[in-house]
Amino acid sequence: MVKGIMDTEEMASQKRWVYPDTPLFRQYQGLREKAGEALLFFRLGDFYELFGDQAVEVSRVLGLTLTSRDRNKSNPLPMCGIPARSLELYLPRLVSLGYRIAISEQTQPDLESDGMFAREIVRIVTRSTLIEDPSLEGGQTKNGVCIVRMDESVAISSLDLSSGHLAVFEPQNKGDLDAILDWMASKSPVEILIADNELSVALSGIDHQRMSPSEIPLTELLDVLPQGFEFPVLSPASERALSTLISYVASLKAGIIHHLTGVTVEKTVGTLVIDRASIRHLDLVPDQEDRKKNGSLLEVLDQSRSSLGSRMLRRWVLAPLSDRETILLRQWIVKRMDENPRWADRIGDILGSTGDIERILGRIGMKGRLPRDLGGIRDGIQGAIELAKMPEWTELLPDHKRDASIEILSAMVLRLSGALVDDPPVSCGESPVIRDGFDAELDGYRHFEREGDQDLLKIEERERRSTGIDTLRIRYNQVAGYYIEVTKGQVSKVPSHYFRKQTLTGVERYTLPELMDFEQRIAESRSRAQQREFALLDELTTLVLSLSAQIQRMAEFLGTVDALLSFARVGKKRQYVLPSFSMDGAMSITNGRHPIVEARLMSGTFMPNDTNLGSGTFVLLTGPNMAGKSTYMRQLALIQIMAQMGAPVPADSAVLPIVDRILTRVGANDHILEGESTFMVEMKEVARVLRDATSKTLVILDEVGRGTATFDGMAIAWAVSEYIHDHIRSMTLFATHYHELHALTEKGQRFLNQSVAVRIEGGKIFFPHRISSGHSSKSYGIDVAKLAGVPEVVIERATRILEHWNRQKPFKAISDGLSQLPEKDSGALPLFNWKVRSDKPTQSS
Ligand code: ADP
Ligand code: MG
Numbered sequence: 001m002v003k004g005i006m007d008t009e010e011m012a013s014q015k016r017w018v019y020p021d022t023p024l025f026r027q028y029q030g031l032r033e034k035a036g037e038a039l040l041f042f043r044l045g046d047f048y049e050l051f052g053d054q055a056v057e058v059s060r061v062l063g064l065t066l067t068s069r070d071r072n073k074s075n076p077l078p079m080c081g082i083p084a085r086s087l088e089l090y091l092p093r094l095v096s097l098g099y100r101i102a103i104s105e106q107t108q109p110d111l112e113s114d115g116m117f118a119r120e121i122v123r124i125v126t127r128s129t130l131i132e133d134p135s136l137e138g139g140q141t142k143n144g145v146c147i148v149r150m151d152e153s154v155a156i157s158s159l160d161l162s163s164g165h166l167a168v169f170e171p172q173n174k175g176d177l178d179a180i181l182d183w184m185a186s187k188s189p190v191e192i193l194i195a196d197n198e199l200s201v202a203l204s205g206i207d208h209q210r211m212s213p214s215e216i217p218l219t220e221l222l223d224v225l226p227q228g229f230e231f232p233v234l235s236p237a238s239e240r241a242l243s244t245l246i247s248y249v250a251s252l253k254a255g256i257i258h259h260l261t262g263v264t265v266e267k268t269v270g271t272l273v274i275d276r277a278s279i280r281h282l283d284l285v286p287d288q289e290d291r292k293k294n295g296s297l298l299e300v301l302d303q304s305r306s307s308l309g310s311r312m313l314r315r316w317v318l319a320p321l322s323d324r325e326t327i328l329l330r331q332w333i334v335k336r337m338d339e340n341p342r343w344a345d346r347i348g349d350i351l352g353s354t355g356d357i358e359r360i361l362g363r364i365g366m367k368g369r370l371p372r373d374l375g376g377i378r379d380g381i382q383g384a385i386e387l388a389k390m391p392e393w394t395e396l397l398p399d400h401k402r403d404a405s406i407e408i409l410s411a412m413v414l415r416l417s418g419a420l421v422d423d424p425p426v427s428c429g430e431s432p433v434i435r436d437g438f439d440a441e442l443d444g445y446r447h448f449e450r451e452g453d454q455d456l457l458k459i460e461e462r463e464r465r466s467t468g469i470d471t472l473r474i475r476y477n478q479v480a481g482y483y484i485e486v487t488k489g490q491v492s493k494v495p496s497h498y499f500r501k502q503t504l505t506g507v508e509r510y511t512l513p514e515l516m517d518f519e520q521r522i523a524e525s526r527s528r529a530q531q532r533e534f535a536l537l538d539e540l541t542t543l544v545l546s547l548s549a550q551i552q553r554m555a556e557f558l559g560t561v562d563a564l565l566s567f568a569r570v571g572k573k574r575q576y577v578l579p580s581f582s583m584d585g586a587m588s589i590t591n592g593r594h595p596i597v598e599a600r601l602m603s604g605t606f607m608p609n610d611t612n613l614g615s616g617t618f619v620l621l622t623g624p625n626m627a628g629k630s631t632y633m634r635q636l637a638l639i640q641i642m643a644q645m646g647a648p649v650p651a652d653s654a655v656l657p658i659v660d661r662i663l664t665r666v667g668a669n670d671h672i673l674e675g676e677s678t679f680m681v682e683m684k685e686v687a688r689v690l691r692d693a694t695s696k697t698l699v700i701l702d703e704v705g706r707g708t709a710t711f712d713g714m715a716i717a718w719a720v721s722e723y724i725h726d727h728i729r730s731m732t733l734f735a736t737h738y739h740e741l742h743a744l745t746e747k748g749q750r751f752l753n754q755s756v757a758v759r760i761e762g763g764k765i766f767f768p769h770r771i772s773s774g775h776s777s778k779s780y781g782i783d784v785a786k787l788a789g790v791p792e793v794v795i796e797r798a799t800r801i802l803e804h805w806n807r808q809k810p811f812k813a814i815s816d817g818l819s820q821l822p823e824k825d826s827g828a829l830p831l832f833n834w835k836v837r838s839d840k841p842t843q844s845s
Contacts (some may be wrong), residue, residue, distance in 0.1 A: 017052035035102035047081040055080035088132040128191035139310025146245035149196040155237035164259040185276035186318040230262035259365030261549040272320040278664040303569040305351040309562025320644035330646025337568035354383035358555040371424035378416035405550035445529035483509040576648035585615030593650040594635035607769035616729040623756030624780040628769035629735035699732040742775035
């Protein structure tokens with residue numbers, strides 16, 4: 001078959017392709033139908049082939065050559081091949097472009113009656129079921145999530161197939177869709193399923209797939225869940241969320257997922273809840289879409305030695321603790337690592353060599369017989385046991401159970417070490433996988449193979465002597481098998497009972513019945529040896545998978561230790577301190593810094609700031625653009641998050657409250673894509689702050705109220721501030737360009753005016769980034785306009801207008817009376833109805 005290179009444009013212009021009427025293409029079309037929208041990778045020998053429209057499309061997006069089998073026909077069918085061994089290269093690229101890929105394989109070794117191999121779709125690869133992605137080696141996760149509704153309840157499940165993490169969440173307030181979306185954001189999902197029509201419409205701004213909910217109880221999903229899976233007691237909505245997600249994965253033919261051992265039922269109790277807006281605004285984790293961004297908290301904190309540690313840190317960043325004891329325990333270990341560098345180094349060395357046992361287990365669970373990965377489990381668990389047995393843990397973690405699992409796992413390591421060669425090959429059949437001396441039967445076959453070599457030498461020697469041909473050699477190659485080789489010059493001496501096998505230039509090849517017999521016996525013992533190796537490997541695989549839960553617990557332990565070690569390392573490297581926690585809800589920081597901005601700037605150029613805020617303080621932060629307001633407020637939120645992770649914080653010293661939530665609102669944020677006016681979004685977010693914040697919440701409001709007319713915006717900002725101050729009492733920082741709000745301090749004693757000033761010198765603006773008390777009364781807008789080169793006449797005119805207004809003091813007059821204005825006239829201001837908790841899902845209408 002000669003594949004002619006085709007002109008892509010010419011082929012792309014063809015709309016409908018005529019598939020040849022052959023058994024092969026009938027089979028192809030049958031599978032295409034089953035594959036639905038997915039690209040069909042049709043296995044043909046060493047290639048996966050695509051045909052017709054899919055060939056044209058894939059060749060275009062991957063830049064591959066388009067070919068055809070019948071180039072000379074008038075309407076040649078385009079095809080495009082992907083080498084089977086490079087599959088792992090192409091899958092991630094196609095999946096990241098949003099394609100689903102149905103992989104078909106020959107399912108039987110023999111030809112069918114019509115002269116064809118049977119083929120079936122063995123797997124459908126999607127964003128969340130792609131396990132061959134190099135990015136998984138890092139701290140990435142590939143969570144698929146599924147949102148369902150049942151009457152008034154909403155629940156969400158998530159599955160990271162490559163590590164086997166399965167979780168489900170149902171908000172405390174029935175049907176609280178915001179809580180669902182926050183939880184979802186903390187999983188950074190790559191694939192989102194929504195199994196409810198109304199929700200699907202309400203969340204149309206989110207890229208998702210609509211499904212029908214599964215009604216099958218979890219306990220009946222036996223084609224996916226392995227034996228020994230622990231079924232927790234679940235609410236009907238949670239059960240449905242899990243069942244739908246798992247059924248979906250089953251429909252992608254992932255087979256039984258052997259490394260799924262149970263479900264984590266996640267709660268917000270005990271964690272610091274960070275809403276999705278804060279995850280974004282505070283740059284907690286790298287933004288997968290926006291690569292231009294300048295770093296994230298996770299990247300600053302991640303000094304871990306293994307991807308287990310990186311993934312643990314990601315979890316911690318998105319869900320810090322709110323339980324004092326656990327935070328202090330983490331701090332305690334970090335401190336000991338810091339004080340005991342030799343111990344820390346030893347831990348680091350072990351972690352650096354244990355590998356990603358969670359992912360390795362995942363691969364074994366999904367794909368079975370993988371010698372190198374079995375070796376990975378052997379080495380990784382051995383390291384993990386060494387780590388777990390360190391005497392230090394008894395002091396640091398008195399409750400740390402010297403788990404029975406250490407014993408079981410040690411036995412497993414022993415078994416694996418006894419069985420596997422030191423460096424097992426990637427797949428079977430390449431080189432020996434099982435050690436000599438481990439299995440008598442296997443040794444028998446191998447012995448025969450090796451003895452055979454001796455036998456051959458004997459035959460060779462004998463034939464040389466009897467024929468007198470001293471260059472006579474017995475050789476082997478895969479095509480011809482065993483043969484006797486004689487150089488042309490000596491052919492006359494070849495005895496008549498030799499059978500000629502092959503003639504080459506310079507040599508003749510012969511064989512003998514004895515040799516043929518020998519060959520057959522060797523081949524047989526080889527194949528027996530291979531079968532025996534397979535059987536032994538399968539046994540080892542079963543053993544490892546039966547201990548999945550214990551291995552995952554070990555992985556959890558390694559990840560935790562690695563994350564803590566990372567804290568110790570980053571603390572030392574960047575001169576952070578471990579904070580202590582106040583009992584009265586006050587916050588006091590000396591020389592606090594913004595971890596991400598500081599890491600980005602040249603060392604020593606970040607300007608530290610002190611913070612001293614009593615419980616329930618409401619800071620009104622004013623100052624010109626670029627002065628550093630946003631940076632300062634985010635710095636406080638980030639320090640708070642780091643502290644509640646148990647990490648050291650960028651400051652000289654810090655005493656912090658323990659907060660239940662961090663809520664961040666940034667005004668005039670661009671949500672156009674979600675189809676809503678920015679002001680509407682801004683107000684919805686504000687509504688949510690007023691609904692969710694408590695006296696233990698840290699609230700950051702950055703220029704909220706900007707998206708509407710000045711008086712409107714200022715009125716809302718004023719009322720919101722009052723309401724938080726008087727009724728909710730959250731510690732709040734509000735950066736605002738409405739200088740007039742400073743008058744609020746007359747109204748309540750927990751209001752605090754702070755400002756960031758600038759200096760203008762020699763026609764230049766300097767930003768000292770210093771937070772000081774008192775409000776600023778000037779925006780420097782005109783100064784900036786002047787520096788930017790706005791014509792002098794305009795600057796002059798603007799200056800006059802401003803002076804005029806300042807004389808008139810229209811805003812001052814307005815704000816003056818406000819602090820005396822009663823909160824309500826009669827009945828409640830509609831604004832505050834937001835506080836009323838609704839039991840209905842708060843859908844974005
Ligand atoms: P604002 O919110 O007042 O407009 P930003 O907080 O966005 O100002 O700060 C503007 C820029 O100034 C930031 O991008 C940052 O690089 C720099 N900056 C802010 N605070 C500091 C600081 N304390 N030390 C050094 N640079 C800072
Ligand atoms: Mg700002």
